[in-house]
Amino acid sequence: MAAAEGGTGLMWSGLSLAKAAEALGSSEQALRLILSIFLGYPLALFQRYVLFQKEIYLIHLYDTITGLSIAYFNFGLQFFHSLLCVFIQFLILRLMGRTVTAVCTTFCFQMAYLMAGYYFTATEHYDIKWTMPHCVLTLKLIGLAMDYYDGGKDMESLSPDQQRYAVRGVPTLLEVSGFSYFYGAFMVGPQFPMGQYHKLVRGELTDVPGQRPNSFVPALNRLFLGLFFLALFTVASLYVSDEYLVSDNYLEQPFWFRCLYILVWGKVILYKYVTCWLVMEGVCILTGLGYNGKDENGKPKWDACANMKVWLFETTPFFTGTIASFNINTNAWVARYFFKRLKFLGNKLLSQGLSLLFLAVWHGLHCGYLVCFQMEFLIVLVERQLINLARDSPPLSALASVTVLRPLFYVLQQTVHLMFMGYSLVPFCLFTWEKWIKVYSSIYFLGHVLYFSLLFVLPYVRRVLVPRREKLKKAE
Incomplete structure (x- = not known):
C-alpha cells in the first residue's frame, strides 16, 4: 500500500512538472534541468554551513548521494549508466594501477560507452537525456586516469601543469564517486581535477585559512548574471528559433535577411549555455571550489570554475576571442x-x-x-x-x-x-x-x-x- 502511494506521488509530481513546463512554454526535461541547476545553491549552503571541515568521508557521501539524486530526478533509472562507468573506472585504477594500459583502457572504455549512448538515444532534435551529463563525466574520468598515471612519475619529469594536477594517493570508491557526482558540476560542468576536489573536501579552498570562504557575494554575482542571461534568452527566443531557420518562410526572405537572421540567432542560441554555466559557477564559488588563490593585490580570485568570460564574450570582434571566452574549462x-x-x-x-x-x-x-x-x-x-x-x-x-x-x-x-x-x-x-x-x-x-x-x-x-x-x- 505504501509503495502504491509512493508511486502515485511520483506520478502526480511528474504531472505537476509537465503542467508547469507547458505553462512556461518549455519541455518537462528542460524544467527539470533548470530546477537541478538552481538546486545547487541550497545544497551548497548546507555543505558550507554544516559540513565545512567535517569528516572527509561525510562530504564524499553527501556529494555522491546528492549527485545521484539529481541524476534520478532527471533521468530515472537511467542514472545507472553513470554509476556503472564510475565503478568500472574505480576498478581500472585499482587493478591496472599507474600504467599506460590503465589510461588507454579508460579512454577507450569511457569514450566507447559515451558513443554507444549517443548511438542508441540519437534523435533529430536536441534532447536532454542521460548522455548530456555523461559527456561531462567522460572527460572527468579520463582526466582522473591521466592524473593518476602522472602521480606515479618522478616530479621532475612532469610539466608544471602535470605536477599541479597529479594524483599521488590511491582514490577510494567513495572519493571517485564524490568527485564524479559533485552536484555543482554533474549536469553541465565545469570540469575540474581530482586534486582541486580534494582541497575542497579538506576545507583548503578558502581565502581565510581555517574558516569558511568569503564567497557568498561573488557567488550571488554569478547567479544574478546568469538570471539576466536567462531572461535575455527567454525573451529573445520568442522571436528567434531553430524552427524558423528551417522553415519555408525563412527561405522566402531576401538574402540579406537570411544572413542577418543567422547572425542574431547564433548569438541568442549561445545564451542558454551561458546561463547554465554562470549559475553553476555560482554554486562552485559558494562551496569554495571556485577559489583560485589571490591576485598581486592580495584580493581573492573566484574564477577557478569559470566557464565564461562574459565581457570578452560580449565585446570581442575575433573568433579566437569567442573561443577563449566560451566553455573555458572544457577547452582547458x-x-x-x-x-x-x-x-x-x-x-x-x-x-x-x-x-x-x-x-x-x-x-x-x-x-x-x-x-x-x-x-x-x-x-x-x-x-x-x-x-x-x-x-x-x-x-x-x-x-x-x-x-x-x-x-x-x-x-x-x-x-x-x-x-x-x-x-x-x-x-x-x-x-x-x-x-x-x-x-x-x-x-x-x-x-x-x-x-x-x-x-x-x-x-x-x-x-x-x-x-x-x-x-x-x-x-x-
Missing part, C-alpha cells in the same frame, strides 16, 4: 589532456586539428558537429593570417591606426565575426544533414566560399603588401 581540459600530449607529433597545426576532431566526436555522432568544428578550424586559421597581415603590412597597419576609423573597423569586424559564428553553429544546433544543408544552401555556402577563398588568396596578398625586409625581420 582538451588543451591539458589532449593537445599538449600530442607534442610528440611535432606539428602544432596537426595537434590542433586532432583536438578539434576529438571535441566534435565527444559532442555526438551527428555530422553537424564535424562540420561545425571543421569550420572553426578554418576560420581561426584564416583569422590569424589576417591579423598577421594587418600587423606586418605598413599600409594596412597605418590604416588600422587611424583613430577616426577604428569604430567603423570594429563594427565591420564584429558583424563578420557574429555572422560566421552563427554560420558555424548552424550544423552544431541543427544536427542532421537535411536541416543544416538546407540553411547553408539558402545563403549559397557563403562561409565556406569566403574562408576557403581567403585561405588560398591571402599568401599571395601577403607577398604584395608585406615588404621583403619585414619578412626577413620576422624570419630572424
Whole structure:
C-alpha cells in the first residue's frame, strides 16, 4: 500500500512538472534541468554551513548521494549508466594501477560507452537525456586516469601543469564517486581535477585559512548574471528559433535577411549555455571550489570554475576571442589532456586539428558537429593570417591606426565575426544533414566560399603588401 502511494506521488509530481513546463512554454526535461541547476545553491549552503571541515568521508557521501539524486530526478533509472562507468573506472585504477594500459583502457572504455549512448538515444532534435551529463563525466574520468598515471612519475619529469594536477594517493570508491557526482558540476560542468576536489573536501579552498570562504557575494554575482542571461534568452527566443531557420518562410526572405537572421540567432542560441554555466559557477564559488588563490593585490580570485568570460564574450570582434571566452574549462581540459600530449607529433597545426576532431566526436555522432568544428578550424586559421597581415603590412597597419576609423573597423569586424559564428553553429544546433544543408544552401555556402577563398588568396596578398625586409625581420 505504501509503495502504491509512493508511486502515485511520483506520478502526480511528474504531472505537476509537465503542467508547469507547458505553462512556461518549455519541455518537462528542460524544467527539470533548470530546477537541478538552481538546486545547487541550497545544497551548497548546507555543505558550507554544516559540513565545512567535517569528516572527509561525510562530504564524499553527501556529494555522491546528492549527485545521484539529481541524476534520478532527471533521468530515472537511467542514472545507472553513470554509476556503472564510475565503478568500472574505480576498478581500472585499482587493478591496472599507474600504467599506460590503465589510461588507454579508460579512454577507450569511457569514450566507447559515451558513443554507444549517443548511438542508441540519437534523435533529430536536441534532447536532454542521460548522455548530456555523461559527456561531462567522460572527460572527468579520463582526466582522473591521466592524473593518476602522472602521480606515479618522478616530479621532475612532469610539466608544471602535470605536477599541479597529479594524483599521488590511491582514490577510494567513495572519493571517485564524490568527485564524479559533485552536484555543482554533474549536469553541465565545469570540469575540474581530482586534486582541486580534494582541497575542497579538506576545507583548503578558502581565502581565510581555517574558516569558511568569503564567497557568498561573488557567488550571488554569478547567479544574478546568469538570471539576466536567462531572461535575455527567454525573451529573445520568442522571436528567434531553430524552427524558423528551417522553415519555408525563412527561405522566402531576401538574402540579406537570411544572413542577418543567422547572425542574431547564433548569438541568442549561445545564451542558454551561458546561463547554465554562470549559475553553476555560482554554486562552485559558494562551496569554495571556485577559489583560485589571490591576485598581486592580495584580493581573492573566484574564477577557478569559470566557464565564461562574459565581457570578452560580449565585446570581442575575433573568433579566437569567442573561443577563449566560451566553455573555458572544457577547452582547458582538451588543451591539458589532449593537445599538449600530442607534442610528440611535432606539428602544432596537426595537434590542433586532432583536438578539434576529438571535441566534435565527444559532442555526438551527428555530422553537424564535424562540420561545425571543421569550420572553426578554418576560420581561426584564416583569422590569424589576417591579423598577421594587418600587423606586418605598413599600409594596412597605418590604416588600422587611424583613430577616426577604428569604430567603423570594429563594427565591420564584429558583424563578420557574429555572422560566421552563427554560420558555424548552424550544423552544431541543427544536427542532421537535411536541416543544416538546407540553411547553408539558402545563403549559397557563403562561409565556406569566403574562408576557403581567403585561405588560398591571402599568401599571395601577403607577398604584395608585406615588404621583403619585414619578412626577413620576422624570419630572424
